[in-house]
Amino acid sequence: MAASAETETPRQRYRTQVQNEIKKHAWEQIATEGTSALSLNAIAKRMGMSGPALYRYFANRDELITELIRDAYQSLADTIHAAAVDAADIRSLAQAMRTWALDDPQRYLLIYGTPVPGYRAPEDTTRIAMEIMAALLDAAGAEGLGAMPPSPLQGRLQAHLADHRGWAGAHPAKPATLHRALVFWTRLHGVLSLEVAGHFSGMGFDPAELYAAEVEAVTGL
Amino acid sequence: MAASAETETPRQRYRTQVQNEIKKHAWEQIATEGTSALSLNAIAKRMGMSGPALYRYFANRDELITELIRDAYQSLADTIHAAAVDAADIRSLAQAMRTWALDDPQRYLLIYGTPVPGYRAPEDTTRIAMEIMAALLDAAGAEGLGAMPPSPLQGRLQAHLADHRGWAGAHPAKPATLHRALVFWTRLHGVLSLEVAGHFSGMGFDPAELYAAEVEAVTGL
DNA sequence: CGCACCCGTGATAGCCTCTAACTCCAGTGA
DNA sequence: TCACTGGAGTTAGAGGCTATCACGGGTGCG
Numbered sequence: 001m002a003a004s005a006e007t008e009t010p011r012q013r014y015r016t017q018v019q020n021e022i023k024k025h026a027w028e029q030i031a032t033e034g035t036s037a038l039s040l041n042a043i044a045k046r047m048g049m050s051g052p053a054l055y056r057y058f059a060n061r062d063e064l065i066t067e068l069i070r071d072a073y074q075s076l077a078d079t080i081h082a083a084a085v086d087a088a089d090i091r092s093l094a095q096a097m098r099t100w101a102l103d104d105p106q107r108y109l110l111i112y113g114t115p116v117p118g119y120r121a122p123e124d125t126t127r128i129a130m131e132i133m134a135a136l137l138d139a140a141g142a143e144g145l146g147a148m149p150p151s152p153l154q155g156r157l158q159a160h161l162a163d164h165r166g167w168a169g170a171h172p173a174k175p176a177t178l179h180r181a182l183v184f185w186t187r188l189h190g191v192l193s194l195e196v197a198g199h200f201s202g203m204g205f206d207p208a209e210l211y212a213a214e215v216e217a218v219t220g221l
Numbered sequence: 222m223a224a225s226a227e228t229e230t231p232r233q234r235y236r237t238q239v240q241n242e243i244k245k246h247a248w249e250q251i252a253t254e255g256t257s258a259l260s261l262n263a264i265a266k267r268m269g270m271s272g273p274a275l276y277r278y279f280a281n282r283d284e285l286i287t288e289l290i291r292d293a294y295q296s297l298a299d300t301i302h303a304a305a306v307d308a309a310d311i312r313s314l315a316q317a318m319r320t321w322a323l324d325d326p327q328r329y330l331l332i333y334g335t336p337v338p339g340y341r342a343p344e345d346t347t348r349i350a351m352e353i354m355a356a357l358l359d360a361a362g363a364e365g366l367g368a369m370p371p372s373p374l375q376g377r378l379q380a381h382l383a384d385h386r387g388w389a390g391a392h393p394a395k396p397a398t399l400h401r402a403l404v405f406w407t408r409l410h411g412v413l414s415l416e417v418a419g420h421f422s423g424m425g426f427d428p429a430e431l432y433a434a435e436v437e438a439v440t441g442l
Numbered sequence: 443c444g445c446a447c448c449c450g451t452g453a454t455a456g457c458c459t460c461t462a463a464c465t466c467c468a469g470t471g472a
Numbered sequence: 473t474c475a476c477t478g479g480a481g482t483t484a485g486a487g488g489c490t491a492t493c494a495c496g497g498g499t500g501c502g
Contacts, residue, residue, distance in 0.1 A: 011469080011479070018480095034338045036257045041458060052460075053481050061459070106338075113335030115418050117255045117327070126423060149441070157434040160426060167424035182431060190411025197336050202347060203388035205381060210403060213378040220370070232448075232500080262489060273491075274450050282490065 019057050021047060026068060030106045035113075038065065065110075066122060072107045073128040076100060080135045090139045094188055094215040098208075105196040112193055130169055133181065137173045140181035146220035148176055184218045240278050242268065247289060251327045256334075259286065286331075287343060293328045294349040297321060301356045311360045315409055315436040319429075326417040333414055351390055354402065358394045361402035367441035369397055405439045 025043045040061055041051040058064040076097075083096035101108040148154060158175035161182070168178060191214055194200060195207040246264045261282055262272045279285040297318075304317035322329040369375060379396035382403070389399060412435055415421060416428040 009469090015479090032338065035335070036337065039458070040460090049480095050482065051458090052462095052483085055460070056480060106335075109335040112414070112418065112420070114256070114327075114330040116257065117253065129420075151437065151441070153437045154434055157430050160430045164424075164426040167426070179434075183435070186411035186415060186431070186435070187408050188411070189415060190407035190409070193333070193414055194407060194410060197333065199333070199350075203385075205385040205388070209378050209381045210407070213375055213400075214404070214407070216372065216374045220372070230500085236448095260489065261491095271451060272489090273452085273493090276491070277449060 015057070022054060022057055022064070023068060023071065026064060027104075027107075030068070030110070031104055034106060035065065035110055040064070062119075069110055070122070070125055070128075072110045073125050073132075075107070076111065077128050077131050077135075080132055084135050084138065088135075088139050089142060090145070090184060090219050091215055093136070093139050094184070094211070094218075097188060098192060098211060101192045101196055108192070108196050112189065113197075130167070133167060133185075134169065134171055136181040136184055137168060137171045137177060140184055141173050141177040145180070148179070154179070180218065187214050187218060190214075236278070243275060243278055243285070244289060244292065247285060248325075248328070251289070251331070252325055255327060256286065256331055261285070283340075290331055291343070291346055291349075293331050294346050294353075296328070297332065298349050298352050298356075301353055305356050305359065309356075309360055310363060311366070311405060311440050312436055314357070314360050315405070315432070315439075318409060319413060319432060322413045322417055329413070329417050333410065334418075351388070354388060354406075355390060355392055357402040357405055358389060358392045358398060361405055362394050362398040366401070369400070375400070401439065408435050408439060411435075 022043055025046055026038060029038055029042065038061070040054045040058075044051045044054050058067070079096050079100045080093060083092050086092060158179050161178040162175040165173075165178060173181070188211070191207060191211050195211075200207050243264055246267055247259060250259055250263065259282070261275045261279075265272045265275050279288070300317050300321045301314060304313050307313060379400050382399040383396040386394075386399060394402070409432070412428060412432050416432075421428050
C-alpha cells in the first residue's frame with residue numbers, strides 16, 4: 001500500500017491527508033445521520049472550507065461513497081483476517097463479525113443494506129469479497145466440525161455448488177465445505193442484519209443468544 | 222377498511238383516489254430508481270400538476286414513505302395470510318415470501334433494508350409485524366415437523382425465549398416453536414436479503430437451491 | 443344564494459450537487 | 473534568482489430538491 005512512500009511528493013501527501021480527513025468526517029456523518037444524508041457541503045463546512053473545494057478530491061458524491069464502501073469492505077476483511085490468525089475456527093470468526101457489525105451499524109449497512117439500483121460495484125470490492133469468502137471457506141473446512149445430516153435436498157444443493165464453485169476461486173473446498181461457508185454467511189447475516197436494522201428492538205429477547213445458537217447450528221451442520 | 226364507504230363524501234373519495242395515484246407513481250419510481258431517489262416534485266410533474274399540490278395529500282416526503290412502508294407491510298401480511306389459508310405449512314409460506322420479495326425487491330428493502338437513523342416506525346406497522354409473526358408461529362407449531370437436535374446451547378436459547386416471549390403476543394407456542402419461527406424468519410431473510418441486494422449475482426450458483434435447502438433445514442430443526 | 447372549505451397555483455426561502463471562471467501560491471526549471 | 477506551470481481554493485451560478493406562504497377559483501353545504 002505505502003510502496004512509493006519515499007517517491008511521494010509533498011503535494012501528494014497533502015492530498016491524501018485531506019482525502020482522509022474528508023472520509024473521517026463522512027464516516028461521522030454516516031454514523032449519526034445515515035448514508036442518504038451524507039452531504040459534501042456539510043463536510044466542507046465542518047472542515048472550514050467552501051463546498052466546491054471537495055471536488056478537487058472526489059469527482060462527485062458517488063465516488064466518495066464508493067470509496068467508503070471500499071474502506072468498509074477492507075475493514076471487514078481485516079477484521080476477519082485478524083480473527084482467523086488468532087483462531088481460525090467458525091466461532092471466533094462469527095464473534096468478530098458480530099462485534100464489527102454492531103460497532104458501526106451504518107458501516108455494515110453500507111455493504112449489506114439497500115443498494116442503489118443503478119450502482120455498479122467496482123472490481124476490487126468483489127476481489128475483497130472473495131478474500132472474505134476464502135477465510136470463511138478455511139474456517140468451514142476445519143476438522144472436528146459435525147457432519148451434515150444427509151438428505152436428498154441437501155445433497156442436491158451440494159452437487160449444485162460443486163458445479164458452480166466459481167465464487168470459491170481456487171479454494172480446494174469439498175462440496176460440504178462450500179455449503180457450510182454459504183450457510184455460515186447467510187444465517188449470520190440474517191440475524192445480524194435484522195438486529196442492526198432494529199427489527200428485534202421491540203421483541204424483548206437478546207439477539208446475542210440467537211446468534212450464538214445459530215453459530216452452533218452451523219458448526220454442527 | 223371500507224367501513225364508511227357509504228358515508229364518504231365525493232370530496233373524500235376524490236382525495237383518497239388522488240392519494241392512491243400518488244402512491245402508484247411513488248411505487249413506480251421506487252422500483253426503478255430506489256427509495257432514496259423518490260421525489261415529490263417528479264411525481265407531481267408526472268401527474269400533471271405542480272409540486273406544492275402534493276402537500277395537500279401528504280404532509281411531507283417522510284409521511285408518504287411511511288405510508289408506503291405501511292402498505293408494503295400489509296402486502297406482505299396479506300401474502301402470508303393467503304399462503305397460510307391454502308396450506309399452513311412452512312414450505313408454502315417460505316415460497317410465498319420469496320416470490321413476494323423477488324416480485325419487487327425495493328418493496329422488500331423498504332421494510333428490511335437500511336433504516337434511517339432517526340426514523341420511528343408507527344404503531345400499526347408493529348401490529349402488522351406481530352400478525353406476520355403469529356402466522357409464522359402457526360406454521361412453526363404444526364405437527365409432523367422434525368424434532369430439534371438437543372444441545373445445551375439450543376436449550377438455553379429456548380429457555381431464554383420462553384422468558385421473553387412478548388413478541389409472540391398471546392400465541393400459545395411451545396419454546397421450541399418460538400425458536401423455530403425465529404429461525405425461519407432469520408435464515409430465510411438471510412438468503413433473501415443477500416439475493417435481493419445482489420450479493421449472489423456474481424457467484425454463479427442458483428439462490429433458489431440454497432433457499433430450498435434452508436427451508437428444509439428449518440422444517441427438520 | 444352566500445359562504446366556508448378545499449384544491450391547485452406561482453413565488454419564495456433554503457438546502458443540495460456540480461460547473462465555470464478566477465485568484466493565489468508552492469514547487470520547478472532555466 | 474526569476475518566470476512559469478499546475479494544483480488548491482474561492483465566488484458566482486445553474487438546476488434540482490423539500491417545504492411554506494399567500495393567493496385565486498371552484499365545490500358543496502346550510
